[in-house]
Amino acid sequence: MEKAAMEQLDRVLSEHLNTARETFQMLDQTPASSLEKVSWKEVIQIGEQVSKQATMVGMLYTGETPEIKVLEENMAAYFNTLQGILLLSHGSSVGAGPTLLSCIHGSVKQVVDSSFMLLQGAVSSYGSSSNKTQKLTIPQLVGAVWNACSALKKTPVTNVTAIGRAMKQAAVSMKDVLREMKELKPASSDSADKASIHDSTEAEGKSISDGDDDSFDEELGNDLSPEEMKIVHLTTSIVSETLAVVKELIRYITGLLLQESEGDGAISVDSLEKLLKLCQETGVQIDELGACLYPPQEISAIKVALEMISSFSNETETELRNLNGFTEDFGKACTSLRSSLRLLETELGCSNVGDLVPKLENLVVSN
Incomplete structure (x- = not known):
């Protein structure tokens, strides 16, 4: 029964991930200048919604393992919000030059990547009551999503910035x-003397300790x-x-x-x-x-x-x-x-x- 549930969750997650990846590919293309530009504030606001969705995923694992239907509904809501931030960020890049586009792309990618890791971790942890370590990683993954969404506020919103x-x-x-x-x-007289000693020692076939080698490395650029x-x-x-x-x-x-x-x-x-x-x-x-x-x-x-x-x-x-x-x-x-x-x-x-x-x-x- 648990194996069937896991296979179903994996299938549902895979479908959501593929859809999100297809949408994310749009960010590689600059939107037409004729489109209405979306304010970055809207992206920040929907980023806050992503944070809340991540929190809800984390709460599902604070007690007993959630029912599969609950987890599926939670994933669907999460990916709907994620789709929203992808579409809005694409609209915010109207008129963006390469540098601004790269900043927008990088910020949104952090949100997407951290969300993928969280949801993959949530599915992997499903039904693994004996694997406490795996479940303990969920709060860390939620925190990564929070940080990524918070970083949206620091993303430049204009080409000049x-x-x-x-x-x-x-x-x-x-x-x-x-x-x-x-x-x-x-070069100092001391380093010259050390270099002379180093050459002399090698000539006699004697080895130099690792500590001595480190001292010569530290003097790189002093000769x-x-x-x-x-x-x-x-x-x-x-x-x-x-x-x-x-x-x-x-x-x-x-x-x-x-x-x-x-x-x-x-x-x-x-x-x-x-x-x-x-x-x-x-x-x-x-x-x-x-x-x-x-x-x-x-x-x-x-x-x-x-x-x-x-x-x-x-x-x-x-x-x-x-x-x-x-x-x-x-x-x-x-x-x-x-x-x-x-x-x-x-x-x-x-x-x-x-x-x-x-x-x-x-x-x-x-x-």
Whole structure:
């Protein structure tokens, strides 16, 4: 009897899951701009209903095992609500660019995934009175749904907000790399002595303990020559100046938020998306720069990264001018970056890098 009930529950759950997955696939497609946009507040409200449905599932397992009919009715109500949040979130993505669409998709996916896990856990726990551990996981699964629904309140609701947050995340990553660069140190006499002892020990065929190996690992990046340290310092300046340019971009985005709240003119989502992409691609090159500074330094890779950073400034200026967002402070930040690039070009002493600065020569500081 219990086996038949389990098979029936599995079949019903499978049907609900397949329907929900088909609906969720709609979120991969941007709705037509002619459709009426749904307010994200409606998504949050129906998210609260999902939380309540999850709570009801949890309550079914606080006492005796529920009747199969009760559990089936509960699942049907739950999936109806889940369908509602999927449809509303799709409607809320009218006019959304790739970044905002990704945020909406990610938030709703958390709700869907946690709900699937809860209902699958509920069906698996049905009739397993002897398996107390399995039933004890239900409250944890309910809590996961609550957290996912609560996170809907933190989801950005406009393109500007979504792009601004993504740009700040890129800046944070750049700051992390900058911090690591500043921690690089020149070789000391102590580290040189330890390296000599290490070589001598290996020559004698003696093994080194794991603890000794760890000590050498900790000194990674502390054995740069004076020449390598100079490149580190100059590269650190470039990363710092690049961050200053990104900060001016974020300042511009912040201004757009106020403009957007006041309904002051349309904002080009395509241009903002391009600015974000430039920023993120630069972050990748900053990451590459950080990796190249450890000895032996990879000069050829450093040149490629610098060229990308140069291109970033040039293209960013073009986009900002198109958006009427070019400011004197942005121009000053680019001028400082140009100066830092020239210094590293001189230090590297190779003509291949000489084409970096001319790309920035058209940057003009507005008066």
